Amino acid sequence: MSGQSAEVYRIDWVPGSDLLHGVCHCGAEHLASDPIAMWEWMLAHPLGHEGSQGIQGSSQQSSTEISPQITAGESSSDGRHA
Template sequence: MTRLPAAAGPREIYRIDWLPGTDLLHGTCHCGREHTAQDPVEMWEWMLAHPRGHQVEEPGGNSS
């Protein structure tokens, strides 16, 4: 069995999927929040801004 060094700590997993038939990317952050964008740079900036980038209301959200 391979073990990670204790200094490695928990791993953060980011996932980006292409939505077939569209120009959209769907990203899931390690915290579970989701985001959709056309621009891969925008997607990575959103993910790597965790948690600051996740505090902004998503476009099309219920912001009455």
């Protein structure tokens, strides 16, 4: 093993939704419904992480303050239905 990294990535499921809430090691936050898109965003650091808001939220909010923006029957920005 080459050593430990100080980089910590956290992805949590937002209860009551199909959304994932991710927090990068830099503190930027992002919401996504696709796990692959979430990891692509995480691993693209620092691209897309400055002032990052994702679907909803900001780097100043904690995971308990973020609520899903897409509700049943509404369409997301990519045309999919919740």
